[in-house]
Amino acid sequence: MKEIRVRFAPSPTGALHIGGVRTALYNYLFARQHNGTMILRIEDTDQNRYVPGAEAYIIESLKWAGIGIDEGIGVGGPFAPYRQSERKELYRKYADQLIDSGHAYYAFDTEAELEAMRDRLKKAGVDYQQYNSVTRMTMRNSLTLPASETEKLLQSGVPYVIRLKVPETGEVRLQDLIRGEVVVQMHELDDKVLMKSDGMPTYHLANVVDDYLMRISHVIRGEEWLPSAPLHVLLYKSFGWEADMPQFAHLPLLLKPDGNGKLSKRDADRMGFPIFPLTWTDPGTGEKSVGFREAGYLPEALINFLAFLGWNPGTEQEIFSMKELIKAFSIGRIGKAGARFDIQKATWFNEQYLRSKPESILAAYLADQLVKKGITCSPEKILKIVAVMRERVSFPKDFYEQGQFFFHAPQTFDSTVIAKKWNADTVKFIRVFQESIENIEQFNAETIKTAFEKTAADLGIKTGQLMQVLRVAITGSASGPDLMMTLEIIGRQETLNRLVFALSNFNVNAASS
């Protein structure tokens, strides 16, 4: 069997879109499963759109996501260079080959002339306003100009491009691994530019030449490439590389969570979720976009989520490690329809992975946060906090953000609870409870609970009323982790302090409301 070689080939025009990460993931999964090779190639043939830092960003993103690269940018390999701008001369050679074999031609049309042609066709009501087998005979190119004139123009240094000479009749067929057979009529294809006037190849040429030279066995890419896939097939044929042509698999797109269209950065901004794997600052505008990593998504959760957007194993298992994904993945089980991006599900995956982490790792998350905030805290206390918080957090940063009351007395208090439940009975309870916990020998969750229950029973007050009042007095909030454990962690003295504060301040609120 042919060696499996796949490539992820982004262009360095900015941050890597999350859809690109999924494409990379599917390529990676497929390569690993078949003991194949995963190649990273940079398609930087558009000099105008080049963004400094984008390439490094892509590498870093894949690394964070756990998508390993076997060959290519940052790794090297037998087919170097893997940056298309560094392969410029090579494409020229292959373009010339196509000219020689009559599959391509020189074109000298200016932008204005091209526009005039399209306008003319549009007014005439022609369906295809393109440079093709019929219109090319009305344009300035080596097909319409005498050979001597073409030669003269070439020598004179006027700008020109090389275009593919698409046959007038016939059809192109391709067998897509996901979509089955796709057929396109030749006359619907246009004479695509292969070499631009700046001497760089277009995507179409570079991609085919490189995939051939790099022995790519499978092209797994987004659906936006499906319309030009027949053109690529035609190129393989024109070169006489049909036997070595890779197999194609065009992935369904990632769609907006709501409304119509494909997922865009705008949607992410509007709905408040990341769209880039890592935080990215646009060097042009200076605009900063928080990445999945910085937002607190674990790479394994993001990968699991992404893998299921368009693919599924056909079983009821939902949680998959990268290793399991490699084993279970198959192109045949990739769906055809676009998948809406649902950040809620991503968060659910994150919770699953977060909760499965050992406490020591979770403690490290919290410890990191505390160091950043300049808060000192004993490892024992951190461990206790993590243990009591782990079932209620979605992101690592939540340990600190939702547990601030462990470190500082609350600044604000849930006013609805106070308004509703701060009354003579509860005040009386707090007073007695204060005394009661002062006298506890061992101040821990169990003894606190006993004191709490006994105090309530002695006063004849229902505990349900008291729990929330006590919680608000201690944490400021109406909800939170186990209250008795919270008191234990905060400690006796701090608990008493907060109760004193509540007694003097909550009274004012109750009186005024």
Added chain:
RNA sequence: GGCCCGUUCGUCUAGGGGUUAGGACAUCAGAUUUUCAUUCUGGUAACAGGGGUUCGAUUCCCCUACGGGCUACCA
């Protein structure tokens, strides 16, 4: 406009000529938790529409509708 691709619960999807159309997220209810969350249990909820083919179509075919992509000397 043209070409290509698609369409199962709100979302991700399984399934496939005869099924109570399955799961997950979300949502709702109950239980547990003397609070909230977690957890558990249960519920609501889908084959876009119309024609065929067939004993029988959600499944196969066609049409329509809708959605998406492409339509550059961008990838």
